[in-house]
Amino acid sequence: MAVVGALLAACSGGSSAPSSSAGTSTTPSAPTTSTRTATPTVPPGTGTATGTNSYVALGDSYAAGVGSGGSTGVCYRSAHGWAPLLAERYDLQLSYQACSGATTASMGEEQLSTLGAGTSRVSITIGGNDVGFAFVLFTCASPSWLSDCRGAISAGRSTLRTLLPGRLRALFAQVRGRAPHAKVTVVGYPHVLGDQDCNALTFFSSQDRSGLDAGTDELDALLRTTAASYGFGFVDPRSRFAGHAPCASAPWINGLSLPIGDSFHPNRAGQQAYAGLVGPVLDPTSTASAPRVTVTAAPSDPRAAADAVLSMQLDQPQNLRQAQAAGVSTSLLKQYVQDLRSGDTATVARGLAGLRALDQAHADRASR
Template identity: 40%
Template sequence: MPHRPLARALAALVALSTAALGALLAPGTAQAAAALNYVALGDSYSSGVGAGPYDPSTCLRSQKSYAPLWAAANAVTSFTFPACGGAVTSDVINNQVGALSTSTTLVTITIGGNDAGFADVITSCRFGSTSSCTNAVNESKAFATTTLPGRLDATYAAIRNRAPNARLIVLGYPRLFETGSCGLLAMSTYKRTILNEAADVLATVISGRAAAAGATFADTRPYFAGHGVCAADPWIRDVSGVIEAYHPDADGYRYGYLPALNAVTG
């Protein structure tokens, strides 16, 4: 008889715990907790230029880019893909953030390279003299450290304004080149070296502004190490295609960008 009150108390505690667990696992609650509404913004390194094949739009979006690959692997609730080849920060603000809402829970973006004159710098170095390459790289680095930070801040703020409940992940750009022997028709080691140094400056700037915005920065450079142009197994295209030149190929997005994104999403 003395043990019955204790037994009744234990039974009541078990019943209460079971009810609480049931409430946590109720279908509506579980579905709400699992909702993953993903929007992928950015430029050609987000849209998948270099991977192909592309959708009918002028944005050169490929399902082999890192964003659709991640979405497919993580069974997202919704996936929206307004990233567009050639985009600069103002394009994201004016044409892409409209895809965001208060229900958006994840945003990824790669942006800033075109603002810093990526295409012009590469062209100067690939087809111009050493001095023209050096000048172009120095101008791009100066822009990246003086003007680009404000543009990135405005872009991240626009994203936060439209998607206040979302996690923002900013993915950087890889170094494009290996600096070893690369044949007679390749860019010189010097040109490839200063282009990689410019990529490092860009990564530093983007990482710093992402941190200031409370975003997560995913550095892609370690994942592409040993797979740049001039590597035995390159994941970056050379001048094989005018539009696709110096962009990741399908392996670059799958084995370079996707693991970088996975490393910060868990």
């Protein structure tokens, strides 16, 4: 499972930043109301953000614009992210502190230096990495007979219930202490998979997707209640992103992408949607409106998909033994893998569909 493992290792961000190539699996159109590139006006980590139009963007990869292309540096920030977009739209002076891979601990240690008594606005997106976003996705993306998605989700939710509440309270208290007069908005997470898995290199069964969605729901509920206890606002993106998952005709979330670190993060249309949600909460007196950006799903390449699945070596002896122990038909498994080696597109498609059916059937048995 080296390929999927590399994917989710990159998604976790941190000091081992993914490649800064600007390519993605979908190519959204440019903003319709502006051609000027949104650029942070306060360099990250320097000075104190002060003034009536000051704005500090804190958090993890979902706050750093990962998924939109053009990400750079150790924190993998992108000028196409929603924070720079809304800063430009609302004429705010942005201190872009968000960092891919950030946890509540690292955010408290590394991102709060520009907060001060004169800071006007703050946004926070945090918690996903505390509960193991990358590890859970890696586990659930693997064929169910080779992984324990349910166990990974359960472990993440255990952390969410036992450790994360205290971590969030400590972090939010730091933010309020450093920026006592700022309007603070906590921003939640969307469902990232939707109701189907159309990517050949991932195996998210319906049970996997439901479990991941339930975990996101619980995380957003915790963020909302904790934010409210500190007088912070909360933005919930789930309903707005419904119908725009990676397999939708107009996706706002990337599926498996290049660069790999952009996978399962909002694309440029998704960043615009976030900006449209957060802006009115962060700056409710403004009359600025969000430009509309659309994106269509890129056509799939069956041969490339087949090559990617073949790299998983599902028909190697060790993986076959695991499949057999899990009650998966090894004869069908080997036949479907062989189909992927065909030069015929229909045969390749049959092999991909067959492997996904084996995965779903095993997940159904395991859930009984």
